[in-house]
Structures are given as C-alpha cells and as structure tokens.
Amino acid sequence: MSYSEFRIEEIEIDEKNAWEKIKKILKQNDLKIDSSLEQVIGVFDGLKLIAVGGVKYNTLRCIAVDKSYQGGRVLNLLMGELIRVQYHRGIHDIFLFTKPASKKSFKYLGFHVVEEVDNQVILMENNPDGLKNYLKDLSEYKVDGEKISAIVMNGNPFTLGHKYLIERASRESDHLHIFVLSSDESSFPYKVRMKLIAEGIKNIDNVTIYEGGNYIISNATFPSYFIKEKSDTVRLHTALDLKIFGKYIAPCLGINRRYVGEEPYCVTTNTYNQAMKRILPQYGVEVIEIPRKSTESEYISASKVRAAIIKGEIEKIKGIVPSLTYSFLTSKEGEDVIRKIQSSSIKRH
Structure with missing residues (x-):
C-alpha cells in the first residue's frame, strides 16, 4: 500500500454527515470532537475516512487514525498536510495536544514536549526552542x-x-x-x-x-x-x-x-x-x-459590561468602567466592536 492510494482533502465541517464520520474515528481513539475547529483535514482510502485532524489558531487538534491504518505512514501523511495548512495560514509555531502513548510518534515528526499533566495530556510544539x-x-x-x-x-x-x-x-x-x-x-x-x-x-x-x-x-x-x-x-x-x-x-x-x-x-x-x-x-x-x-448595588464584572452592550444600554456601564473605556465605546472604533458583539450569537469570555 502506498501514499498514492490515499486521498487527502478538507472536510466541510458544516455538513452533519461529516461530523458523524469524524466523531466515529475519534471515538475509536478515545477522543472527543472539538466543535470550535476552524478547518478539518481527512485522509481517505477510497470513500473510507481513515484519518482526521483539525486546526484552530496555532494548534493542531483531534488527530486520529483508524486503528487498521496505524503504524506511521498515514499519520505522517496527515501531519504533513496539517502543517502545510498552518504554514499557508502564516502560522509557523505550531502546538498540539496528545496522550503519552502518542508522544514518540509526534517526536519522530519533529514535535517537542513543552509539559505534561497527570500522565494524561502532553503539550508539544514544533519549535525546539520556543519556550x-x-x-x-x-x-x-x-x-x-x-x-x-x-x-x-x-x-x-x-x-x-x-x-x-x-x-x-x-x-x-x-x-x-x-x-x-x-x-x-x-x-x-x-x-x-x-x-x-x-x-x-x-x-x-x-x-x-x-x-x-x-x-x-x-x-x-x-x-x-x-x-x-x-x-x-x-x-x-x-x-x-x-x-x-x-x-x-x-x-x-x-x-x-x-x-x-x-x-x-x-x-x-x-x-x-x-x-x-x-x-x-x-x-x-x-x-x-x-x-x-x-458598586452600591452589584459586583463589577466585564461580563456585565458586555451584557449591557448586547442590550444597547451603554449608559448603564458608566459607573463600572474607567472613563477611557467608556470613551472608547462611544468612539467610531468602539461602535464597530459594539456591532460585532451585538451581532454575534457566540458567548465570549
């Protein structure tokens, strides 16, 4: 079996059927889906998804290979494509999470251990001198x-x-x-x-x-x-x-x-x-x-400021932010941020 027999392509993550296939191969590797992935790459043998991996910002996540295809070659192919994707996005310092059992494989692919916790998760990066x-x-x-x-x-x-x-x-x-x-x-x-x-x-x-x-x-x-x-x-x-x-x-x-x-x-x-x-x-x-x-009536928190922004009640935040923050929010640049917050359905921290 050679690389030429495998097909690499981006998986459209907004398709329900795609998520089901991804979840299946992740479950086989005792992993869970990360719904915040920005891009997902799949390796296929014909129509069968045999490996998957995703990217978010400068990290690689949800990397899994079908157990029937484990042994190095398919992982190498997948990782090569994920790294190419990151380079294309202008990201050269790349991080990934893995389990201790996979540490050796990722070291072989040029990643270095930053730190690990409880023999359960390891953070690795491709820059040996990053930290x-x-x-x-x-x-x-x-x-x-x-x-x-x-x-x-x-x-x-x-x-x-x-x-x-x-x-x-x-x-x-x-x-x-x-x-x-x-x-x-x-x-x-x-x-x-x-x-x-x-x-x-x-x-x-x-x-x-x-x-x-x-x-x-x-x-x-x-x-x-x-x-x-x-x-x-x-x-x-x-x-x-x-x-x-x-x-x-x-x-x-x-x-x-x-x-x-x-x-x-x-x-x-x-x-x-x-x-x-x-x-x-x-x-x-x-x-x-x-x-x-x-204040006299409530705790001060950034989440309350954002809640007031969402409701369009900017005046209510005067007593809980410095004047410079309030001035920013009432500026042209601040208006753009306010529109972004109000139009977003995603809860931010």
Whole structure:
C-alpha cells in the first residue's frame, strides 16, 4: 500500500454527515470532537475516512487514525498536510495536544514536549526552542525585590474592577508583572484590550505589562478557557497552564505572588482560581484572591459590561468602567466592536 492510494482533502465541517464520520474515528481513539475547529483535514482510502485532524489558531487538534491504518505512514501523511495548512495560514509555531502513548510518534515528526499533566495530556510544539526563547525574552524584564507579583488578565473590556485589582497588587508589591491574554477570541480585540489596560495604569510606576503569548492561558495551554467546556478537559488544561506558569514563567521573573479577583459568575474561571490555590504554592507562588469590587448595588464584572452592550444600554456601564473605556465605546472604533458583539450569537469570555 502506498501514499498514492490515499486521498487527502478538507472536510466541510458544516455538513452533519461529516461530523458523524469524524466523531466515529475519534471515538475509536478515545477522543472527543472539538466543535470550535476552524478547518478539518481527512485522509481517505477510497470513500473510507481513515484519518482526521483539525486546526484552530496555532494548534493542531483531534488527530486520529483508524486503528487498521496505524503504524506511521498515514499519520505522517496527515501531519504533513496539517502543517502545510498552518504554514499557508502564516502560522509557523505550531502546538498540539496528545496522550503519552502518542508522544514518540509526534517526536519522530519533529514535535517537542513543552509539559505534561497527570500522565494524561502532553503539550508539544514544533519549535525546539520556543519556550526557551520566550523565557529568555521575559528574563530581560526581571526586577529584584522581596514581593514580586503577577496578574494574568483578559480585560474584556477593562473595568474599574480590573483597575482596583491592579492598584491593590501594585501597592502590596515591590514590582507587578501583568500579562494580557493575546488571543483574539474575546469580544474586544487584543490590541484594544492592551491599549485600554496600558493607558489605564500608566501612572503606576512599579508595573510591567506584557502580551500573554503562547504560554499563558492561550489556545495552546488552555483552549477550553475560550470554548467553555464542562468536562475533565478543563481540569487538565487548567493544570497544564498553571504548571507552565509555576515551573517556568514564575522563576524566570522571580514571581512569588499571583493576584486574582474572586469569580462568582464564570464556572471555568472559578475552577481556574481554585486550581491556582492548589497548584501554584507547589512552585513557591502564593495566591492572593481579592474580593471583587462592587458598586452600591452589584459586583463589577466585564461580563456585565458586555451584557449591557448586547442590550444597547451603554449608559448603564458608566459607573463600572474607567472613563477611557467608556470613551472608547462611544468612539467610531468602539461602535464597530459594539456591532460585532451585538451581532454575534457566540458567548465570549
């Protein structure tokens, strides 16, 4: 049997029959479908689907080969096409999730282990120096001190609650590192979120702000943060992300405290907060959870801002966002974001 006997083609993911075929081959490999895939590639032997794999942003997901065709050649063919697709999309730093049993196969195909959790999930990347280079760049911003803190935030959008958390952490720290999630799956684009946060804290001296990148709550380390799965997948991705932070990022910058706001609304974020308290102290990082800031009548949250936007009640957010956030929302650029939020039926975090 040779490669010429197999056919590779993109599978139209909006076709119901296609999903059933994909689910069948995934189930055979003890995998579940990821409905957020942007593109799916199939390998066929005649009309039979014998291998499947998908892409989302810079990750490869749902990679499975029919057990009758396992052994290397079909996987090589599938992976070659998936990598070609990513390169065509302009993505060269590629990540994938796999189980320990498949680690050897993906190593053979040029992928390298970033980290693994509970002998159940492994994050790999095709750049052997990806994490190393990321940490090297970060280390240039290391600041000496007794209390070196970190906040990881989305800021979707930047509220008075975010500002309160930053001000509290900066007062209690010698230096504060803020990582802003760089995925554009949030309602407010990354560039907008970063601009509002940076502008909102420009008068605080002991703060450094960074793009989150690939190794902090990203599609690589914690994809279920963005798709809101309610399964064991969330637990594994949470542990993976926090292990990378505690094992590599925290020591790189000398971080020994991580601040977080209470989360009474979002189940996934609350799960993450609880995992933080359990995992990060193992790496010498104290987790400090701050009660959520509130107005006279309610807690402040970015989700309430987005809910008001969806309803067209922009005036109602005046008391829970900084003036710069409100000014943005009433600007021409802000109007475009508002239209996008109101027209989208997808719930964003």
